[in-house]
Amino acid sequence: MRRSGTPTAERGRPPHPARPPHRHSRRQRPGRPRGWLLLAAVLTLLLGVAAPAQAYPQAFNPTQDRGNRGSDVVALQYLLNAHGASLSADGVFGSGTDAAVKSFQRSKGLADDGIVGPNTWSALQVTVRQGDRGPAVRAVQHLLNAKRGSGLAVDGIFGGGTAGAVRTFQSHAGIGADGIVGPTTWRNLLWHYEAADFGGPLCDQDPDGNGNANWGTAAAIGQVEAAASAFGGGNGQVPLGDAGFEHGGDIPGHASHEQGMDIDLWPIRTDSAQCSAGRITWRSAGYDRAATRKLAQAIRNTAPGHVKLIFFNDPQLIAEGLTTEYPNHDNHLHVRYCERVHPSSLYDC
Numbered sequence: 001m002r003r004s005g006t007p008t009a010e011r012g013r014p015p016h017p018a019r020p021p022h023r024h025s026r027r028q029r030p031g032r033p034r035g036w037l038l039l040a041a042v043l044t045l046l047l048g049v050a051a052p053a054q055a056y057p058q059a060f061n062p063t064q065d066r067g068n069r070g071s072d073v074v075a076l077q078y079l080l081n082a083h084g085a086s087l088s089a090d091g092v093f094g095s096g097t098d099a100a101v102k103s104f105q106r107s108k109g110l111a112d113d114g115i116v117g118p119n120t121w122s123a124l125q126v127t128v129r130q131g132d133r134g135p136a137v138r139a140v141q142h143l144l145n146a147k148r149g150s151g152l153a154v155d156g157i158f159g160g161g162t163a164g165a166v167r168t169f170q171s172h173a174g175i176g177a178d179g180i181v182g183p184t185t186w187r188n189l190l191w192h193y194e195a196a197d198f199g200g201p202l203c204d205q206d207p208d209g210n211g212n213a214n215w216g217t218a219a220a221i222g223q224v225e226a227a228a229s230a231f232g233g234g235n236g237q238v239p240l241g242d243a244g245f246e247h248g249g250d251i252p253g254h255a256s257h258e259q260g261m262d263i264d265l266w267p268i269r270t271d272s273a274q275c276s277a278g279r280i281t282w283r284s285a286g287y288d289r290a291a292t293r294k295l296a297q298a299i300r301n302t303a304p305g306h307v308k309l310i311f312f313n314d315p316q317l318i319a320e321g322l323t324t325e326y327p328n329h330d331n332h333l334h335v336r337y338c339e340r341v342h343p344s345s346l347y348d349c
Contacts, residue, residue, distance in 0.1 A: 193221075
């Protein structure tokens with residue numbers, strides 16, 4: 001029996017292998033013959049098939065629970081406040097948020113497991129539109145700022161600026177641009193990936209020519225940013241190689257980076273120049289094992305219960321239980337975050 005709030009199996013996505021494929025492999029997907037595409041187009045016109053209610057078939061409400069961080073947690077805290085809680089919207093799913101979630105779940109007849117899955121998200125969501133005020137509006141404003149850079153004041157007042165930003169997002173997501181934040185808009189806002197912030201302890205690296213492949217789930221981005229901050233500035237910034245694209249999907253050289261929860265970080269150098277002098281391997285003379293150990297510990301400590309694995313081949317860190325051996329991972333830490341519950345077992349904590 002599945003617990004309340006457990007997402008159903010993800011639809012329209014190919015199964016993932018038991019472990020990530022070779023770093024520089026890419027799945028080959030057979031194309032559909034042109035005749036099939038023409039037939040589909042004709043049938044769509046003849047039958048009047050409507051566009052889907054969401055732009056991204058993989059979209060689902062992200063499951064969150066104790067230990068998570070990020071903008072989805074901020075939205076959760078605001079929505080709980082809209083239902084009578086008094087939480088600080090700090091983006092950290094701690095004991096207070098856990099207690100508030102369980103209390104809300106009991107009030108709605110849901111299993112009080114503290115896991116915010118689709119059923120709990122649906123019960124929490126409040127439809128808001130221009131003229132409304134309150135914490136639910138703050139949740140919308142925060143998500144639009146975090147995921148689309150809308151630059152809104154998070155004041156809880158649904159004015160013309162917020163309405164315009166909502167319509168812009170709806171157009172971006174391929175859903176009806178009516179300026180009303182109802183269930184479909186909430187689902188897409190929560191699902192939408194977030195870009196890493198390179199204005200602080202993270203620096204942007206592009207080793208594989210994937211350009212702006214710096215997007216991940218709100219939790220993954222919030223957690224890796226927290227890890228980089230906890231790592232501290234004494235050893236320089238933390239280089240982020242590739243995460244994923246804004247809407248997921250194929251990313252060259254990284255067949256496992258499609259769920260927005262896999263992030264590559266580079267090991268730390270003894271000269272702290274990992275953001276300017278290039279990456280090294282754990283075998284290099286300039287490799288700083290102590291600092292890289294500190295980074296691995298920060299990754300785990302800032303997302304308790306939400307780090308599935310860290311692939312990195314330093315035998316000492318492997319012996320300490322911080323990382324796991326995997327081919328072609330001598331020169332980067334492949335961090336995989338997880339949720340308690342995820343449609344793919346590879347990302348289920």
